[in-house]
Amino acid sequence: MHHLESDRGLHIGGQWLAGRGGLFDVVDPATATPIAAVSDGSPDDATAAVDAAVQAAAGWAATPPRERSDVLRRTYELMHRDHEDLARLITAENGKSLSDARAEVGYAAEFFRWYSEEAVRTEGRYSPAPAGGARTLVTYRPVGVAALVTPWNFPAAMATRKIGPALAAGCTVVLKPAAETPLTALAITRLLAEAGAPDGVVNVVPTTDAAGVVSAWLADSRVRALSFTGSTQVGRLLLRQAADRVVTTSMELGGNAPFIVTADADLDAAVAGAMIAKFRGGGQACVSANRFYVHADVAEEFTERLGKAVEALRVGTGDGAEVGPLISEEAVTGITALIDDALARGARVAARAEVPGGPGYFLAPTVLTDVPADARVVREEIFGPVAPIVTWRDEDAMLRAVNDTEMGLAAYVFAGELQRAVDLAEHVDAGMVGINRGAISDPSAPFGGTKQSGLGREGGHEGLHEFTETQYLSLNW
Template structure:
């Protein structure tokens, strides 16, 4: 499959998708392949003008879409799922090219992205309510749920398909219309998803996509628009705080999936081989560029040597390279800035006493960084307090469980965590003491469309996926009915 042909079919210079049609803009911006640094495409660069047109289209489409029978909305979402799976090759090629992740990771993302359309096609018809007798008697209480309205969706670059579908699917299932701003690093996949939704039968104006390099002004304009009643953002905690402040000015319903600093705990009696297998998934999926990525490894001192040796050998065996090499397991970082940030973190950790115990190899061209395992990391090291977002694994040995858990919870983040323990009761006991919205126990993956994805503390507000996901796009309404 020639990626240039795939991109040409998208017509990215007319990649702004409003009212069911592509349109251009006064300016364009380049999208680079982070593995080769080649420019893949030039994409229409939307301004506040196009952002306003997108809201206008979504607002016009909202009454009819909200009134569409849940079964009909469900069937459209089901068709979208089928089309995404049928189009896996093209979508995986796009993701790998603009994001840089390995082909295996790209195909896994396509499957994950499609599952949100399948899951919420099933949830769309389960808009349950309540009926009951008022405690004082004489009246009946009816509770129902209705779509919140036009939803502004803002997605990151690390999962360009899945982060879009994880928001679009529940919004459409609930009866909302949406305006989506994808990341400027990876807009091509979002454009492709908009085309798939049109082919699935989503009416014009229900889904609008606005690629832009002027994200701050575009999103701020949406949050000032009285027709926008919902914002859902996935990205850094710093940007999330800014958007929450803007949303507060109009009291806009807000969902935030923000930064993470996931601990990976290995107990004294854990199956070390299984823990290493889980660690490889939790750390190196998408090259560590995931908010759920294991960031800090707390390994009991009695098994630390064995864990480090096995983990280090697996790290050194990783194949790092561009996605067009099908043997590649880890791709590049997304940008030169990201690469510089990871280098700085490792250099600071080494200066602070850590040792590079194991390191893989990486190409010299492109934004690649070799997978690295650090030992001798001090419990108060700065690298343990930062979201690494790269293929770096710092290991801290622990002896006392209470002291270890104080370190685990000594962070402003609380998104994901991982625990490996021989006895399930120990794993659950430790998991319950960790301040995180999601904990993987004896497994290195926590994401699932059927589960409520989200964090605590400064890792976010609200949940995506499961029944909780559709509730984020609904308002609760009740009727007090006199029957006398």
């Protein structure tokens, strides 16, 4: 890891700098030991990053879209060149299995490819005014300096998903990666510089003082947009701060995804989909299946098949592992409490994978059955490898339970008849629904949620517009 020079981990105006707050450790969750020391950025460093972004803003906005596109395309290619190094870095600081980390690098790189293509597709429109005597010209321009705040669960993809559209739109950015996983963001920043991103276009401030750094950005009149991925609780706080200056905000917040299985569902497909939707990344994703609603006629068979698949999971670290540790000791403690609450209310453990002993933050992938609807594990976002199964017979009652949450990010529906599956999906209050598939995220599609799961969309054409302002010119004719 020495080639990261992470002790100079602030990237401001094209320079690698030491932070004013000293250093902080990045810990490998599989061993509970530090793997690097990273510069700890201060609110002053945060302001210096905005200074650099402002200095670069006019030049980058005026750069032809094709040139901005080329920078993103080259970064996509460099991520593939360094695919294995990046995957190992993600596994080292985040703990996810190497297979999951490799998949994340491919997915993360795809945002740079997609937005390299979108960068040259900025559209506007021209039309006669209905009353006559004028022409209307509508155009989109970069919103300005954008502050990006990313979580630890996808150290590469959460950064590229924001940097890609911001740069494509002509914005310069200041990024605060999660303190748990700053190394991957710094590695990607190096690749952007190698690909030709001008100094000051991408500035990165790792920090343990998230509140201080982000508050400095939100209080700065030169910062015109905030894109945040994280918990609903922190999102609410940031929205309150953003209100003071009426800053454009995009919020990707918590989830509580239902996974619905009907009586006529293909159970092989449902189990395969459940293994992806629930256990990829150890269940530490906002789109992870959180609660399983399985029709009573197939519940026993589904539980048995899912249980077999879960018991066969290889938990650990290194090349053979399928599920890694959780991010922290606190995560293990919190999720264990959710399991205990369910068991105290009458749920039982239907299946459990084996976990390695030793110092890492491991938690056994678990299937719970006979889970009462009021158990905390059903009501709250788990963010870990636990699958609680609730059975149903009455479709209306099941849909009421599915929608009885303040979250509305993702959902999954497995049903034999496609028309029925789509009908069910349309009755679920969520921004995204996987129909007979357990993976839904795609850079070309608008990712985001309803209710308290967030505001705005990332990915697709929609993701570009989060970083633009609409301007209209009225021409005298």
